[in-house]
Amino acid sequence: MFDxxxxxxxxxxxxxxxxxxxxxxxPAEKFxxxxxxxxxxxxxxxxxxWNRITLAGCSTLREGGEPFYFYDGTNDYRxxxxxFFVQFPSIDRDESVKEIKSTFDVLVAYLKTIPESEWExxxxxxxxxxxxxxxxxxxxxxxxxxxxxRQEILEGFPVS
Numbered sequence: 001m002f003d004x005x006x007x008x009x010x011x012x013x014x015x016x017x018x019x020x021x022x023x024x025x026x027p028a029e030k031f032x033x034x035x036x037x038x039x040x041x042x043x044x045x046x047x048x049x050w051n052r053i054t055l056a057g058c059s060t061l062r063e064g065g066e067p068f069y070f071y072d073g074t075n076d077y078r079x080x081x082x083x084f085f086v087q088f089p090s091i092d093r094d095e096s097v098k099e100i101k102s103t104f105d106v107l108v109a110y111l112k113t114i115p116e117s118e119w120e121x122x123x124x125x126x127x128x129x130x131x132x133x134x135x136x137x138x139x140x141x142x143x144x145x146x147x148x149x150r151q152e153i154l155e156g157f158p159v160s
Contacts, residue, residue, distance in 0.1 A: 002136035005119045009111060012139055015146035016104055022150045023097060026157060031093040034140075035156040042085055043149045044096035049137035050085030051103035054142050055110050058135045062114070064123045066133070111139065 031040050057067030072079045090096050122132040
């Protein structure tokens with residue numbers, strides 16, 4: 001259903017690097033500017049948190065358990081994200097970038113330890129959208145999220 005582990009890890013790295021470049025190139029005053037529902041600072045806090053809980057969720061899935069954050073899936077993870085905005089309050093772009101990198105590096109190091117045979121292993125945990133919850137699915141969600149939020153920033157603050 002999903003690409004191989006190595007292909008997904010490569011795609012995750014590419015999406016992450018593009019997002020980080022976009023944030024680093026964002027003028028400092030735009031880091032706290034509104035994009036509608038949130039700011040680039042909020043998105044940074046979102047990724048600091050999601051890098052962490054994706055690791056926890058993948059670990060839980062591998063043990064046959066349901067990731068703790070699934071309860072908020074049908075709510076578009078609004079409660080989970082709101083906690084991240086409070087938990088990671090920095091308004092300093094460079095500090096936030098460092099924290100995203102740190103959490104991303106830990107996540108990828110963990111993901112690289114997962115054997116290909118466990119990447120799409122169905123442990124009978126069902127994602128709220130109805131399909132099996134797997135490590136591959138968690139990684140796919142994070143890839144799409146990095147791409148989506150990068151595009152959101154680019155559209156909100158076009159480069160002239």
